Amino acid sequence: MDKVVGLPGQEGYRGYSGTSVAMVTAVDAEGRADICTVGAWSLVNGVPPLYGIAMCTTSAGGNYFKRYTTTCIEQTGEFVINVPDDTLTKAWGICGSVSLTRDPQADKFALANLTPAPAVRVKPPLIAECPVNIECRVHSKHVLPSHDWIVGEPLAIHWARDIIEGRRRLEWNRAPRVV
Numbered sequence: 001m002d003k004v005v006g007l008p009g010q011e012g013y014r015g016y017s018g019t020s021v022a023m024v025t026a027v028d029a030e031g032r033a034d035i036c037t038v039g040a041w042s043l044v045n046g047v048p049p050l051y052g053i054a055m056c057t058t059s060a061g062g063n064y065f066k067r068y069t070t071t072c073i074e075q076t077g078e079f080v081i082n083v084p085d086d087t088l089t090k091a092w093g094i095c096g097s098v099s100l101t102r103d104p105q106a107d108k109f110a111l112a113n114l115t116p117a118p119a120v121r122v123k124p125p126l127i128a129e130c131p132v133n134i135e136c137r138v139h140s141k142h143v144l145p146s147h148d149w150i151v152g153e154p155l156a157i158h159w160a161r162d163i164i165e166g167r168r169r170l171e172w173n174r175a176p177r178v179v
Contacts, residue, residue: 021092023082024053025116025124026072033116033125035108036069037096040147041081049154050139051081054147064146068100073138073150078122081152083132091129121155131160131168 022041027033040054055070073079084092091112098106109116116125119135126133136152162168 021084021096022053023084023088023092023095023127023130024055024069024073024079025082025127026069026079027076027124028068028072029075031123032072033109034067034069034072034100035082035095035112035114035127036067037092044151050151051134051136051154052149052151053079053081054144055150056146057143057148058146065099066101068104070148071101072124076123077138078124079136079138079150079152080119080122080124080126081134081136082127082130083134084127084130088129119156120158126158131163133158 021037021039024036024038024041025033026036036055038053038055042052044050044052055067055073056064057066057070059065069079091114094112095108095114098108098111100106100108108114115128117128117133119126119133122135122137124135126135134152134154135156135158136154139151139153141151142149160168
């Protein structure tokens with residue numbers, strides 16, 4: 001198999017992230033909700049179950065800057081991992097490109113045509129259109145050069161009924177997504 005080797009700092013170097021996107025919701029101390037699309041999230045521990053999300057914390061050029069969602073999580077210690085399906089590609093693109101850090105008046109729910117829904121155990125809203133929502137309380141944080149790896153303890157998990165009833169399934173053989 002023919003391969004190309006890319007080394008950090010050289011043209012053509014690309015990182016690899018083997019997960020699907022998720023849309024993380026959080027609220028600030030005043031209760032204002034935000035959504036951030038993240039490209040790195042995962043179940044990171046089995047017993048007890050713990051989930052991790054990578055949240056940008058510093059300016060590192062280009063699209064790397066501290067997101068307002070990160071500030072919200074720091075203020076409240078809560079977040080929701082919303083797992084989108086393929087119908088939400090446009091929405092996760094909007095939520096990943098609009099930032100309350102740069103445009104404080106933006107309403108990402110309205111811009112992305114998403115519906116906030118009440119959570120059971122945390123203050124941040126669920127995204128109603130996402131078939132899986134994981135309510136989390138911050139368990140721990142690991143500081144990395146450009147991102148924090150925030151580990152959350154799941155307090156409630158919401159599943160679309162068609163997944164529970166077997167009419168739709170989570171597909172994990174390529175990247176975690178709902179089909």
